[in-house]
Amino acid sequence: MTTMSGDLRERLGAKCEMMDIPLMGVAPAERWDEAPFSPWVPEDFRPRSIWPEVRSVVVIGLPVDLPIVETAPSIYYHELYKTVNTLLDQSAYRLARFLDRNGHPSIYIPRDGYGSLSVLKSDPFAFFSHRHAAYLAGLGNFGVNNMLLTPSYGPRVRFTSIFTMAELPADEIMRGDLCTRCMRCSRSCPAGAIDDADYPEGLTDKDACTSYNASLAKRHASPCGWCIRVCPIGQDRERFDRGQAGLYERDEVRPELHRAWKHVRSHGSEQS
Numbered sequence: 001m002t003t004m005s006g007d008l009r010e011r012l013g014a015k016c017e018m019m020d021i022p023l024m025g026v027a028p029a030e031r032w033d034e035a036p037f038s039p040w041v042p043e044d045f046r047p048r049s050i051w052p053e054v055r056s057v058v059v060i061g062l063p064v065d066l067p068i069v070e071t072a073p074s075i076y077y078h079e080l081y082k083t084v085n086t087l088l089d090q091s092a093y094r095l096a097r098f099l100d101r102n103g104h105p106s107i108y109i110p111r112d113g114y115g116s117l118s119v120l121k122s123d124p125f126a127f128f129s130h131r132h133a134a135y136l137a138g139l140g141n142f143g144v145n146n147m148l149l150t151p152s153y154g155p156r157v158r159f160t161s162i163f164t165m166a167e168l169p170a171d172e173i174m175r176g177d178l179c180t181r182c183m184r185c186s187r188s189c190p191a192g193a194i195d196d197a198d199y200p201e202g203l204t205d206k207d208a209c210t211s212y213n214a215s216l217a218k219r220h221a222s223p224c225g226w227c228i229r230v231c232p233i234g235q236d237r238e239r240f241d242r243g244q245a246g247l248y249e250r251d252e253v254r255p256e257l258h259r260a261w262k263h264v265r266s267h268g269s270e271q272s
């Protein structure tokens with residue numbers, strides 16, 4: 001019932017494709033016990049501490065579209081964020097049912113796992129970290145902005161995970177560095193929450209980031225999104241024709257885009 005199943009892995013891939021899930025990777029649960037860098041995910045936050053029966057962790061990723069992220073802070077990105085979050089939770093729940101039905105008990109993990117930004121102010125940790133899971137499942141590696149960067153979407157992708165008793169063939173961890181340390185994320189952060197050091201030495205100032213997002217949430221314009229908008233990594237930037245230097249800093253590079261962003265930002269959320 002829990003033996004290594006290449007056939008099941010293939011069917012899981014086909015199922016993801018059918019559900020329009022472009023990114024999927026698998027990490028064996030024991031991978032969390034060999035810290036790839038330090039400080040690493042504390043023991044209580046690892047899959048086998050949360051569910052001792054887990055053999056493999058399946059991680060899925062859904063993109064947030066760059067032209068929508070560019071309008072942030074706005075109701076548009078706010079709605080996209082909610083839509084992607086709902087889809088992630090529902091897709092993970094459905095994939096757990098698919099694995100169950102094929103004889104492998106499985107459970108989904110919610111894509112975030114916190115009640116409100118005020119809960120995060122006193123305890124900035126969720127019980128399980130999806131970006132570390134995505135890293136171990138070979139989907140990308142960490143950038144200065146503390147996000148997991150992927151070849152297809154840079155940091156413009158949200159993740160969630162499924163714990164399964166199935167022993168699935170694993171993906172290789174992605175070696176090398178996608179982050180070029182251009183420091184656009186740290187320079188553009190309106191909360192000054194990102195320093196120039198690489199992850200995990202340079203951790204986001206969670207309190208500064210959370211407080212800024214809380215002020216945007218009051219206006220129905222959260223989250224902020226600057227650190228993922230400006231990141232040059234990701235094939236989506238080329239696909240959406242957003243390769244121009246100075247695009248976000250200088251209106252004259254693409255005046256029509258600046259005008260569009262201003263228009264979207266000025267409707268549907270309270271103005272600051």
Ligand code: B12
Nearest residue numbers: 111125126129130146147148158159200204209223224225
């Ligand atoms: C809390 C949280 C936040 C907080 C804190 C941010 C942060 N950097 O952690 C706030 C609200 C500020 C936030 C903002 C954003 N977030 Co957020 N967030 C989360 C959440 C819910 C939990 C993260 C977590 O607790 N990880 C667990 C710990 C283990 O990880 P860690 O903090 O990196 O811990 C390290 C060190 O602290 C160290 N350590 C040393 N001592 C100790 C002690 C303890 C007790 C612990 C736990 C760790 C620790 O070890 C760890 C390993 O290096 C995740 C969803 C999830 N459940 O994974 C999303 C998540 C990380 N966020 C995400 C995103 C996209 C964002 C935003 C871009 C949203 C936006 N504004 O548009 C911003 C980006 C901010 C930034 N640049 O960091 C995505 C990341 C996707 C990606 N591509 O990587 C996630 C995975 C959500 C998702 N489902 O996709 N977020």
